[in-house]
Amino acid sequence: MSIKNKKNVSIALVAVLLLLIIIGGWFFWNQQTEKESKEKMIDERIVTTTVPMTQIFAKLDIPLVGVPTTNEKLPAKEQKLPHVGNHVSVDMEKIISLKPDRVYVDSELTEDYAGKLKEQGIKMSSLNFSDYPAMRKTITEIGNKYSRQKQAKNLNQQLKIKNVQRKKKPKVLLLMGMPGGSFLVMNKDSYLGDLVTRAGGQIVAADQKSMMTPVDNEKIAQADPDVIIRLAHAMPQQVQKSFNESFKSMPYPNLTAVREKQVHDVQAPKFSPTANLHVKEAYQEVKEWLDDSQEN
Template sequence: MAKVGSPMNPSAEKIAATKPTAVYSVTTLKDQFDKSFKQQHITPHFLNLQTVADLQHVVTQMGQRYDRQRAARQANAEIKAAIRTAQQRSHRRSKPRVLVLMGLPGAGYMIGTSKSYVGDLVRLAGGRNVFTSKTQEYIQPNDEAIQNAQPQVILRLEHAMPKLVTSQFQQEFKKSIWQQTPAVKSKRVYDLQEPDFDATANMHVARALRRVSDWLYPEE
C-alpha cells in the first residue's frame, strides 16, 4: 500500500499519484487541505462527522453509495441501541456537570463545548457540559470560568500524540486550580484516547458512548 503522508499532513501529490476513484476527508480539515487537493485536480468528499447524528447520516449515505445498505443498517442499529441504553441509564437522574478538554501536543489544551463531538457524547449520555456554544466547538481556557463551573466530571481528549498529551495533562493537573475541582477531589477525571475517541465521530461511537455513560453514571 502506498504511503501518502501522515493523517494530519497528507501529500495531495502522492494521493493523486495513486489515481483514486474517490477521496474522503472530514469537514474540519476542508480549509486546511482543500486548496492542495484542487491543485492536484482532486475533488475530495468532505464528510461532516461533528455529531453522532451526522455520523449516522454518513453511514447511511455510504451504504447506499457502495451497496452496503445492510451493513449500514446494522451499524446504525448498534448506535441507536447504545443511545437508548444511555438515555435509560440517565433517566430522572441529576445531570452531572461535565468539563471536556482537548489536549494539544506541546501547546496545552482547549475546552470542548457542547458543539464538539465529545460534547455531543456528553449530551447523549445525559450530562451537562459546563461550557456551551451554538457556533464554536472549542474555546480558549479560562481559569476563573473553570473554577466557577465546578465540574463534577472531567473528560480529557488525548487523540493526537497521546503519550505526550497525557504527560502534559498530568503536569497541568498538579496545579491548585484543578486540585480544588469536585472532579479531581472525587477522582472522576478520565482520559479519552483512540480508537474509541477522536475529535470527530468514528465507527467506535457506540462503545465510546457506553464508556461516557459509565463515567457519568457509575454503578452504585
C-alpha cells in the same frame, strides 16, 4: 391413437412444459443476479484519508485504492493498500500516482487537499464526522451513493445508542489537550459533548457558541464539575504529563471531580475529537463515569 399413446404424449408435453418453466425461471434469476452484481460493482477508484471513513467503507464493502497513513489498525483487506499520508502530512504525490476518481476527506480538513486535487482534476468529496448523528447520516449517504443501502442500514443499527434520563445531571468538563501544553474546552456540540449529553450529563465551563475555546479558570472554578474528561488529541503521553502539571495549580485541586477522583484520561482510537466506529464503547464508558459520580 391408442389411449396408451395419448397418455405418453400428454406426459411428454407436461415434461417439456415443466422444462421450459425451469429454463425460464433460471434465465430470469440469472438476469436478476447479473443486474444486482452490476449494481454492487463500484466503478470509481476511491481514496480515503481518515481512519473512521476507511473503516466505514470497509464495513459497507466498498473497495478502495488508497488509505491514510496511521498507527491505528485498519481493516484486514485495507492494511496492504498504499498509504497516502494524513492531514498532518499529506502525501499528495502518492494520491496522484494512484489515479483516483474521487478522494474522500473529513469536512474539517478540506483545505489540506482541495487545491492540489483540483489542479489534478481529481474529484474531492467531504464527509461529516463532527458528531454521532452526523456520522450516522454520512453512513446512509455513502450507502445510497454506492448501492450499499442494506449494509449501511445494518451498520447504523449496530451503532445505535440509547439516551439516559437522569433526575440530577452530573456536571462534566471536557478538555482537549494539544502537544505543547495548551488545552481547549469542548462544548455540548462536540462529538464527546454530544455523548455526555446523551448519557445524562451537563457540559459546563464551555462557550455555547463555539465548539472549542481556550480554558477559562474562573468559569471552571464556578462550575465545579463532578466529572472531568481529558482527551489527548495527539502524543498522549506528553499531553497527559501537561495535564497533570496543570492540575497541580488552582482551581483544579479544589474541584469536586479532582477530590472525588473523577478525572478520566482518554485517547484514540476509542475517543477522538470526531465520531468513529468505537462510539458504543466510548459511550458505555462515559455512562459508567457519570453513574460513579452520582454514587459518591
